Amino acid sequence: MAPPRHRTRGFSRRVQYGLFAGYVAAIVGIVAGLGLLLVARFDPVAFQGIRGFALDVTAPATSLFGNVGRGADEVGGGIGAYWDAARQNRALRAQLDETANRLIQARATEYENVRLHRLLRIVEHGTDPIVVARLIGADAAGHRRYVTLAAGSTDGVRAGQPVRGPGGLIGRVAEAGGRVSRVLLVSDGGSSVPVRVVRTGQPALVTGRGDGGIDIKSTQLGAAPLRRGDLLVTSGTGGVFPAGIPVAVVLGGSGELATGRPLADPARLDVAMVLPEVELAPPPAAPVGSAN
Numbered sequence: 001m002a003p004p005r006h007r008t009r010g011f012s013r014r015v016q017y018g019l020f021a022g023y024v025a026a027i028v029g030i031v032a033g034l035g036l037l038l039v040a041r042f043d044p045v046a047f048q049g050i051r052g053f054a055l056d057v058t059a060p061a062t063s064l065f066g067n068v069g070r071g072a073d074e075v076g077g078g079i080g081a082y083w084d085a086a087r088q089n090r091a092l093r094a095q096l097d098e099t100a101n102r103l104i105q106a107r108a109t110e111y112e113n114v115r116l117h118r119l120l121r122i123v124e125h126g127t128d129p130i131v132v133a134r135l136i137g138a139d140a141a142g143h144r145r146y147v148t149l150a151a152g153s154t155d156g157v158r159a160g161q162p163v164r165g166p167g168g169l170i171g172r173v174a175e176a177g178g179r180v181s182r183v184l185l186v187s188d189g190g191s192s193v194p195v196r197v198v199r200t201g202q203p204a205l206v207t208g209r210g211d212g213g214i215d216i217k218s219t220q221l222g223a224a225p226l227r228r229g230d231l232l233v234t235s236g237t238g239g240v241f242p243a244g245i246p247v248a249v250v251l252g253g254s255g256e257l258a259t260g261r262p263l264a265d266p267a268r269l270d271v272a273m274v275l276p277e278v279e280l281a282p283p284p285a286a287p288v289g290s291a292n
Contacts, residue, residue, distance in 0.1 A: 014084065014175050093117070128271040131155045136180070138266060145185040145210060146268045147171075151274065152179040162275045168246035168263035169193065169234060170272055183272070186247065186262045187212050194237040195247050203235055206247055214248055218256040226250050226258040239278045 088120040133151035140146075151157050153176045163170045163183045171191060174184040184191055189210035196203050202223040207215050216226060232251040236243030 066079065129275055130161065131157060131274050132271060133274070134270055135183075135266060135272055139182070140191065143241065144190070145188040145208065145212075147183045147185060147272075148176065149173075149181045149183050149272060149274070150179070151175045152181050154178050155274075157181050157274050158197060161277055162241045162245070163272050164245055164275060165264045165266075165269045165272050167265070167269075168248075169241065170264045170266060171271070173274065174242060181274075185266060186264070187214055193241060194235045195232040195246055197233040198226070198231040198233060203237070204232065206232060212262075214260045216248070216250060216258040216260050225255050226253050228252050230258075234258065236278060242275060242278050 049160070112159055117239070126227065131151045133148050133149050134157070137148035138148045139148070147170070149157070149163065157173055157176045159173050159176050161173045163172060169183040169186055171183045171188065173181050175182045185208065186193060187208040187210070189208050191208040192201065193206045195206050195216075200223070202218060202220045204216055204218045204220075204223075204226070209215055216232065218226065230251070232247045234241040234243055234245040234247055246263050248262050250258045250260045255257055
């Protein structure tokens with residue numbers, strides 16, 4: 001079989017037509033350019049008309065490309081504004097969080113100042129405390145209710161001393177270690193506190209129930225019935241608790257028996273004062289001339 005003959009560009013009619021069209025277009029362009037130069041040289045008015053016609057023809061394309069360009073600029077500007085707004089939003093959120101944290105800290109400081117001010121007023125108008133310390137724990141087992149105080153015998157704390165908070169009586173020291181103590185709460189099942197009713201002045205006895213509440217029993221025969229809302233304060237009887245410390249409020253009952261709620265809630269306290277025990281007055285001396 002004979003090898004195919006090598007075909008040159010001249011054997012392709014398509015290539016020949018393409019070359020011919022290119023030559024014709026080049027010649028037409030040259031002629032048109034020369035014509036425009038001659039018109040611009042010898043007939044400026046006609047040349048201005050040609051330029052106006054060219055502007056009219058190209059105006060739609062120019063407008064289209066201009067709109068596309070402006071749209072691209074607007075899109076780019078919108079994207080930039082979005083990212084800038086997001087950045088500003090993050091900055092504002094950070095400032096808001098910082099402000100909220102400062103507000104919380106300020107409220108906590110204000111609350112602490114109010115509590116300490118109340119303790120200071122108690123000290124100014126009452127007996128000087130042995131020590132002011134923090135409550136660092138709680139213990140509840142069965143009917144027993146204790147809290148742990150961050151002060152012990154090295155601070156002058158001894159068993160039996162009363163402990164109070166800004167709102168009222170918490171209890172008394174049950175055990176005193178070197179640096180910590182256990183405080184028996186008013187609501188403990190083995191606690192009893194002599195009190196008096198502020199409204200009537202009658203004596204009563206508060207005993208703990210071991211569940212956070214207290215029972216109140218009037219100790220005076222024929223006393224007025226206890227009412228809901230009656231305030232109870234220590235009477236000073238027995239030589240343990242100083243007189244006048246708020247203890248509880250009556251919730252309800254009938255006759256000489258009632259239930260109540262301690263005013264000092266250890267779950268909401270973190271500072272307490274240990275007070276000295278009340279010194280009992282010595283018994284009166286025997287009358288002169290009495291029989292031996």
